[in-house]
Amino acid sequence: MTLIRLAFLSLKSRALTVSLTVFAIALSVVLFLGVEKLRTGARASFADTISGTDLIMGARSGGVQLLLYSVFRIGNATNNVTWESYQDIASRPEIAWSVPISLGDSHRQFRVMGTTPEYFERYRYRGDRALAFDQGEQMNNLFDSVIGTDVATQLGYGVGDPIVVAHGVASFSKHEDTPFRISGILEKTGTPVDRTVIVSLEAIEAIHVDWQGGGQKSGSPTPVEVIREMDLQPKAITAAMLGVNSKLQIFSVQRAINEYPEEPLLAILPGIALQELWGIVGIAERALIGVSAMVVVTALLGMSVMVLSGLNARRREMAILRAMGAGPKIVMGLLMIEAVLMACLGTALGVLLLYLGLAVLQPWLDSAFGLFIPITFLSPREVLILGAVVVASAVVSLLPAIRAYQMSLADGMTVRM
Numbered sequence: 001m002t003l004i005r006l007a008f009l010s011l012k013s014r015a016l017t018v019s020l021t022v023f024a025i026a027l028s029v030v031l032f033l034g035v036e037k038l039r040t041g042a043r044a045s046f047a048d049t050i051s052g053t054d055l056i057m058g059a060r061s062g063g064v065q066l067l068l069y070s071v072f073r074i075g076n077a078t079n080n081v082t083w084e085s086y087q088d089i090a091s092r093p094e095i096a097w098s099v100p101i102s103l104g105d106s107h108r109q110f111r112v113m114g115t116t117p118e119y120f121e122r123y124r125y126r127g128d129r130a131l132a133f134d135q136g137e138q139m140n141n142l143f144d145s146v147i148g149t150d151v152a153t154q155l156g157y158g159v160g161d162p163i164v165v166a167h168g169v170a171s172f173s174k175h176e177d178t179p180f181r182i183s184g185i186l187e188k189t190g191t192p193v194d195r196t197v198i199v200s201l202e203a204i205e206a207i208h209v210d211w212q213g214g215g216q217k218s219g220s221p222t223p224v225e226v227i228r229e230m231d232l233q234p235k236a237i238t239a240a241m242l243g244v245n246s247k248l249q250i251f252s253v254q255r256a257i258n259e260y261p262e263e264p265l266l267a268i269l270p271g272i273a274l275q276e277l278w279g280i281v282g283i284a285e286r287a288l289i290g291v292s293a294m295v296v297v298t299a300l301l302g303m304s305v306m307v308l309s310g311l312n313a314r315r316r317e318m319a320i321l322r323a324m325g326a327g328p329k330i331v332m333g334l335l336m337i338e339a340v341l342m343a344c345l346g347t348a349l350g351v352l353l354l355y356l357g358l359a360v361l362q363p364w365l366d367s368a369f370g371l372f373i374p375i376t377f378l379s380p381r382e383v384l385i386l387g388a389v390v391v392a393s394a395v396v397s398l399l400p401a402i403r404a405y406q407m408s409l410a411d412g413m414t415v416r417m
Helices: 002-013 015-047 063-070 083-090 149-155 201-207 224-228 247-258 270-281 283-309 312-323 328-369 380-396 398-406 409-413
Strands: 055-059 095-107 110-115 133-136 144-147 180-186 196-200 239-244 265-268
Touching: 002 015, 002 328, 015 270, 015 283, 015 328, 015 380, 055 063, 055 247, 055 270, 063 095, 063 239, 063 265, 063 270, 083 095, 083 239, 095 201, 110 149, 110 201, 144 149, 149 180, 196 201, 239 247, 247 265, 265 270, 283 328, 283 380, 328 380, 328 398, 380 398
Parallel strands: 110 196, 144 180
Antiparallel strands: 055 239, 055 265, 095 110, 095 239, 133 180, 144 196
């Protein structure tokens, strides 16, 4: 206890430099733990992009590819699913509900998705959160549309504004004869829904009445009044979200879809496909961890340099300790205890700053980016990280501790002019 008290008094006598070192360690701990919290939060948000859906069905391709275009609106399907096949599968007794999705068009680089009103009830994210409207309501008219919050923010749209859908993705051909009206704007979700223009399946068919293959119009445009009277049942869809009556039936339904005899189809479990996709894009999190770890190492090395550079001013102190009979373990132990105390103070301050920052930034991150970071106790991994910082502080203090012991008694007692 005497040695610890002596270390405290020594640190107190150098309050300014010690405070700066402790603050540097605290900032490095905040960065490291902050990256860890962001990493786990981003991974959880990514895994919760879609929840409550048992299977996603589409044309046979790769599982990740099907997930990318059906959920993330990235890329295009290799083929469509005929409406007859979709109805056949949706009518199976194991299927509790189904939501068809039709993709292919765009609006100023935002993807347009055709679906049914049930999409707003069945799509879930972040556990069991449902879509909610910030303004307006669902589509009540053939040419109504619902847009995500990013579409509204970036393009400056509001309820009632007209929008014109382009034929295909990044196309200059537009469906100018059949403009849409914005009927609702969804709340921020942090999912691809924020960047989606949602219309009805019938609207997708309606805007393509006068279009042939290859994006060419056929003759004069059909009047909107005539289009409204047409049978606008889809001929094909891009994908479908499926829910089963029992979780025990998921794999049997998946196998039945994958072996469907009428056309080549694929059914995937969203959770498994999301994990596969995270394995591809998750390399960024490892890079962030590496960078933040280097910041911690730099702070600890800075502490070691601070202690080492201060030894010249403490030569008399070290010499007095040795003259009073302090052995090598005492001298080395004093400096190592000082380093450990600074590391403990720095980690404690860092944890405090981290939770203060989370309390302030959590609502903003959720509303602005859809990234929800729960404020929870430190995980065992994070506790191990803090313990490693303290142990590393003891290791990096070995060099100045050994150097302090090697200073001779005569050199410490000599008055330098």
